[in-house]
Amino acid sequence: MNNKQLKLADxxxxxxxxxxxxxxxxxxxxxxxKETRDKLKQLAKQHNFSLNTAASRLRSQKTNVVAVIINFDxxxxxxxxxxxxxxxxxxxxxxxxKQGLELLLSNSFMAGDDWANYFIxxxxxxxxIVVGQGxxxxxxEAAANAGVPLVVWGDPKxxxxxxxxxxxxxxxxxxxxxxxxAGGAKNIVFLGDPGHAEIGERYRGYLAALNTANAIANVxxxxxxxxxxxxxxxxxxxxxxxxxxxxxxxxxxVALGAMKALKERYISIPNDVALVGFDDIxxxxxxxxxxxSIKQNTQRASVLLVEKLLAQLQGQSAKSxxxxxxxxxxxxxKR
Amino acid sequence: MNNKQLKLADxxxxxxxxxxxxxxxxxxxxxxxKETRDKLKQLAKQHNFSLNTAASRLRSQKTNVVAVIINFDxxxxxxxxxxxxxxxxxxxxxxxxKQGLELLLSNSFMAGDDWANYFIxxxxxxxxIVVGQGxxxxxxEAAANAGVPLVVWGDPKxxxxxxxxxxxxxxxxxxxxxxxxAGGAKNIVFLGDPGHAEIGERYRGYLAALNTANAIANVxxxxxxxxxxxxxxxxxxxxxxxxxxxxxxxxxxVALGAMKALKERYISIPNDVALVGFDDIxxxxxxxxxxxSIKQNTQRASVLLVEKLLAQLQGQSAKSxxxxxxxxxxxxxKR
DNA sequence: TTGAAAGCGCTAACAA
DNA sequence: TTGTTAGCGCTTTCAA
Numbered sequence: 001m002n003n004k005q006l007k008l009a010d011x012x013x014x015x016x017x018x019x020x021x022x023x024x025x026x027x028x029x030x031x032x033x034k035e036t037r038d039k040l041k042q043l044a045k046q047h048n049f050s051l052n053t054a055a056s057r058l059r060s061q062k063t064n065v066v067a068v069i070i071n072f073d074x075x076x077x078x079x080x081x082x083x084x085x086x087x088x089x090x091x092x093x094x095x096x097x098k099q100g101l102e103l104l105l106s107n108s109f110m111a112g113d114d115w116a117n118y119f120i121x122x123x124x125x126x127x128x129i130v131v132g133q134g135x136x137x138x139x140x141e142a143a144a145n146a147g148v149p150l151v152v153w154g155d156p157k158x159x160x161x162x163x164x165x166x167x168x169x170x171x172x173x174x175x176x177x178x179x180x181x182a183g184g185a186k187n188i189v190f191l192g193d194p195g196h197a198e199i200g201e202r203y204r205g206y207l208a209a210l211n212t213a214n215a216i217a218n219v220x221x222x223x224x225x226x227x228x229x230x231x232x233x234x235x236x237x238x239x240x241x242x243x244x245x246x247x248x249x250x251x252x253x254v255a256l257g258a259m260k261a262l263k264e265r266y267i268s269i270p271n272d273v274a275l276v277g278f279d280d281i282x283x284x285x286x287x288x289x290x291x292x293s294i295k296q297n298t299q300r301a302s303v304l305l306v307e308k309l310l311a312q313l314q315g316q317s318a319k320s321x322x323x324x325x326x327x328x329x330x331x332x333x334k335r
Numbered sequence: 336m337n338n339k340q341l342k343l344a345d346x347x348x349x350x351x352x353x354x355x356x357x358x359x360x361x362x363x364x365x366x367x368x369k370e371t372r373d374k375l376k377q378l379a380k381q382h383n384f385s386l387n388t389a390a391s392r393l394r395s396q397k398t399n400v401v402a403v404i405i406n407f408d409x410x411x412x413x414x415x416x417x418x419x420x421x422x423x424x425x426x427x428x429x430x431x432x433k434q435g436l437e438l439l440l441s442n443s444f445m446a447g448d449d450w451a452n453y454f455i456x457x458x459x460x461x462x463x464i465v466v467g468q469g470x471x472x473x474x475x476e477a478a479a480n481a482g483v484p485l486v487v488w489g490d491p492k493x494x495x496x497x498x499x500x501x502x503x504x505x506x507x508x509x510x511x512x513x514x515x516x517a518g519g520a521k522n523i524v525f526l527g528d529p530g531h532a533e534i535g536e537r538y539r540g541y542l543a544a545l546n547t548a549n550a551i552a553n554v555x556x557x558x559x560x561x562x563x564x565x566x567x568x569x570x571x572x573x574x575x576x577x578x579x580x581x582x583x584x585x586x587x588x589v590a591l592g593a594m595k596a597l598k599e600r601y602i603s604i605p606n607d608v609a610l611v612g613f614d615d616i617x618x619x620x621x622x623x624x625x626x627x628s629i630k631q632n633t634q635r636a637s638v639l640l641v642e643k644l645l646a647q648l649q650g651q652s653a654k655s656x657x658x659x660x661x662x663x664x665x666x667x668x669k670r
Numbered sequence: 671t672t673g674a675a676a677g678c679g680c681t682a683a684c685a686a
Numbered sequence: 687t688t689g690t691t692a693g694c695g696c697t698t699t700c701a702a
Contacts, residue, residue, distance in 0.1 A: 005456065007695055018673045023697060033671065048449075050457035054398070055695035057389035058678050068440075083617075086421040093440055102459070105403075105428055105438045114383075121340065122385035123679095124437070226621045256621045263623040282418075283618050286561045286591045288598040342679055353689045358681060368687065390679035393694050458695095 006049045015043055026051060057123060066096055066309065067104045067125040069115070071132040071140075082224070084251065084279045088131055088153060091302035099306055113139055116146035127151075127309045133158065133197045149312040151305045155198040156320040163308045163318040165301050167325045169198050172294040173205025175327050176248045176276040179292070181213050183274050183333055185246030189236070190219045191229055191258055192250025199224075199250045202278065206248050218244060226257030233261040245273055252277035252284050252293055259287065259332070275332040289331035297323045341384045350378055361386060392458065401431055401644065402439045402460040404450070406467040406475075417559070419586065419614045423466055423488060426637035434641055448474055451481040462486075462644045468493065468532045484647040486640045490533040491655040498643045498653040500636050502660045504533050507629040508540025510662050511583045511611040514627070516548050518609050518668055520581030524571070525554045526564055526593055527585025534559075534585045537613065541583050553579065557589070564592030572600060580608055587612035587619050587628055594622065594667070610667040624666035632658045 012019045017040070024032045025040035032040075044050075057063050070085055093103050104125050112118055119125045127149035130140055137160070144150050144162040152164045180188050188210065194203035203219070210217050220236055222228040229249065236243070249255035255277030259269060267273055269289055277284060280295035301323045308318035347354045352375070359367045360375035367375075379385075392398050405420055428438050439460055454460045462484035465475055472495070479485050479497040487499045515523050523545065529538040538554070545552050555571055557563040564584065571578070584590035590612030594604060602608055604624050612619060615630035636658045643653035 008697095009695080019696080020674080020698075021672060024672090027697085031671070036671085048452055048456065050452045052393070052458050052695050054389055054392035054458045055678090056697070058387070058393050058680085059695080059697045061678075063389070065439075083418050083421070086418070086425070089440075090421070093442065097442075103440045104400075105424075105440045107428065107432070117383055117385045121383065123387050123389045226617065230621075253617070253621075256618070260621050260623050260625075282561065282588070283591070286565075286588075286595050287622065288595050290595075343681095344679080354679090355681075355690080356688055359688090362681085366687070371687085387679050390694090391681070393696085394679080394681045396694075 006047055007052070011040075011044060011047065011049050014047070015040055023051075061123070063123055063126050064100060065102045065104050065125040066306075067106055067115075067119045067128045068092055069106050069128060069130045071130050071134045072107070082253065083281045083283070084253075085131055087281065088298050088302065091298045092129060092131070092305060095299075095302040095306040099310065101306070113142075115139060115143040116148045120146075120148050126313055129153070129305055129309060133164070137197075149309060151309045151312070151318070153301065153305060155201050156322045157201060158197050158320075160320065163312075164320040165304045165308065165323065166198065167294075167296040167301070168322045169201035169325075170205040170208070172278060172296075172325045173202035173248065174209045175205070175325070176202075176278070176292075176294055177206045177209035179327055179329070179333060180246040180248060180274050180276060181209060181215065183246075183270070185274050186215060187218065187244040188215065188246035188248055189244045190217065190248050190250075191222065191232065191254055193221050193223065194219065195221075196224070202248075202250055222254070224251055224254060226253045226260075229254040229257030230261045233258045237261070237265060242267060242272065247273060247275045249275065249277045252279045252281045252291060255291055255293070255332075256283060256287060259291070270331065270333050276327075277332075280328050284328070284330065287332075292330045292333040293328050295326045295328050297325070300324070341382055343386065346375075346379060346382065346384050349382070350375055358386075396458075398458055398461050399435060400437045400439050400460040401641075402441055402454045402463045403427055404463060404465050405440075405442050406465050406469045407442070417588065418616045418618070419588070420466055422616065423633050423637065426633045427464060427466070427640060430634075430637040430641040434645065436641070448477075450474065450478040451483045455483050461648055464488070464640055464644060468499075472532075484644060486644045486647070486653070488636065488640060490536050491657045492536060493532050493655075495655065498647075499655040500639045500643065500658065501533065502629075502631040502636070503657045504536035504660075505540040505543070507613060507631075507660045508537035508583065509544045510540070510660070511537075511613070511627075511629055512541045512544035514662055514664070514668060515581040515583060515609050515611060516544060516550065518581075518605070520609050521550060522553065522579040523550065523581035523583055524579045525552065525583050525585075526557065526567065526589055528556045528558065529554065530556075531559070537583075537585055559586055559589060561588045561592030561595075564589040565596045568593045568596040572596070577602060577607065582608060582610045584610065584612045587614045587616045587626060590626055590628070590667075591618060591622060594626070605666065605668050611662075612667075615663050619663070619665065622667075627665045627668040628663050630661045630663050632660070635659070 008019050012022045025037040096103050130152045133154035150162045154164045154166050156164045156166050190206050192199045194200045220232045222232040277291050277293040280293040284291040284293045311318045347357045360372040431438050465487045468489035485497045489499045489501050491499045491501050525541050527534045529535045555567045557567040612626050612628040615628040619626040619628045646653045
C-alpha cells in the first residue's frame, strides 16, 4: 500500500484529464470515449485506486446497499440459527451481488423499531429485505407506510401494502397432507403454530386436505424448533399413546425433532407413523430415514425479491408473488 | 414521512443552536451538557431525524462497518449453506452489534481477489473478518500485508502475520480419538481432508492419540460435505467391508453423511462403529442416535475476533488465540 | 467528447 | 459549554 491514499483528483492529475472525466470513466459512462475509459480504468487498477464510497454516496444520494433483516420472533429460539432462514439469506446475498448490490446484515434487535429511520433516512441502505413475517407485522407495515422500499419473504397471501414473495404454503400444506393420506394415514397430526402467517396457511392446506378425505384434524401447537417438537410429540405419546399415524410438520427442523422422539420409542417410520416436513433443508436428505419434505424454491424467490425491490427503487410498484413448491418424496413417508 | 428530509442544519435551526452542538449531542459527546444532549436527541426522534451516514463517514473517515467474508473453497460445496459457518456469522453479527458495528456480508466471490481495495480503500468497511482459512491463504496474506485490519476464524496455530482465532483443533482431534479408543475402538477412520488447515490439525491430533495407543491410522480424504462423506464411507465398505470400528469425522455434516451410509447397511452405531463429529451443530442433538461431537465455542471466538479487530483499528497489534473446546458425549459413541 | 465548479451533509479544529 | 467555518472526495450541471 502506498504511503498516501490516492483520490480521484490525484488520478486525474496523473492522467492529465479532469476529475469529471475520471469519474465518468470509472462509472462506465458512455459519454466518455471507450478508449479513454479503458485507459483510465487501467490506470486506476495500476495505482490500486478505488472510489471512496462514502463520498459518492453522499453526492449521489444512493448507496447500492440493501439491508437484510432477519425478523425472527423474539422469545422463540427460531432465529439466526435456523438453517432455512440462513439459506434464504445466502441466496439473497447471491441475488443482490448479481445486481451489484451489497448486503448489510441486521437483526431486528440492532435496528430497533424504526427501520425507516435507521436504514433509510440515515442512508445506510436504499431498501430493505425482510426475511420472515414474524407474528407481528406492525414494524413492517410502519416502514412500508413511511414509504420505505421494502420487500418481504413470507406468505404472499397475507394482505399487505408491501410485496411479499414466498411459497404457496396452502398448496404445500395440502400436498403434504394428501401425500400422507394417500399413503394410508388416517390420523394426521399438524405439528406447528398456526398463529404464524406462513404456518397458518400450511395449516389451512392441511385442513382442506383432511376435509376432502373426511379425516379429523389434530394440532400440536409448538414453537418452530426441533426441541419443542421433540417435547411436544413426547408429551402427546405419554398423554394419549400412539394416537396418530402421520405427522405433517411445519418445518424440517420440527420434523426431525419429532422423528427423534418417535425413534427413541421404537415407533417405526414410516410404518407406524409417516412424516413430512417443510423446507427441504440439507439434513432432510441426510437423516435416516430420509425425510420427505416440501421444497421451497428459495433461489427463485430471492431473485424475485431483489427484482421487486429494484422496481420500487425505480418508482414502480410491485405485487406479492408466489413461487413454485414441490413435494420431495423420501423414506419417511413411503409405504 | 415528511415531504422533505431533515438535515442536521434544519434540526439545529429548529432547536436554536449550532450544527456542531447538534452533531455533538447526537454523537453523545460529553462536551455537551447532558440536559442539552437529551433535549436534542428527543427533538431528533420527534422529527424522525437520522444522521446521514454517508456524510459522517466521508467527514470522519470511519464507517463503523465490518466486512465479513465467507471464504469457502471454490469447487467445494461447503459454503454459504454450511450450518456451522452460518452459525459463526450469526455470532459475529451479535458481537459486532454489541460494539455498535454493522456487518457487511460478502462472499469471496463478490470481493474478488483484491480485498484491500474493494473494502478498505473504497471505505466500504473499516476492517475485515474472514470466516474460514480456505486451502489457500494467499489472498488473506496479501490483504494483511497491504495493511488491512483483518482477523480470521481458523486454526490459530497456523503461522501468520494476522491474528487467527479458533479452536484448539489439535486437542479436539485428540480428544475425539481418545474417546473412541477408550470406548474400545481399534480401527478408527479419519474422515476429512487433512490438506485443509483446521482439519489438518484435527488430523494431527488424531494421529497423536493413535500413536499413544499404538493404533493404525486410516484416512478417507473427502470434501467437507455430507454427501461426500456418504459416498466415501459407502465406497470404503464396498471395497474393504467393515474394516473399521470407529470414525472421527472432521465435521458434523460429514459425520451425519457417514451415519446415513452406516444405517442403510444396518451397521449399528455405536456398537459396530462408534462415531464422533466436530462442531456440535443443532442437528447433532436431533439425529438418532444423537451424535457425539467436539463443541467449538463460537460465541467466545466471535467476541475475540471483534476485540482483536478493534485493537487493530486502534493501532494496537493482536495475536492469534485459541478458544476452549469440549467433547459432547452422546449416543453415537457410547458403549 | 471533455472541463470547471458547485455542493451533497456532516465533523472537528479553532475560537469564544 | 457552545458557535463558526473549512473541507472530507465525489458527481453532475452547465458550458465549451
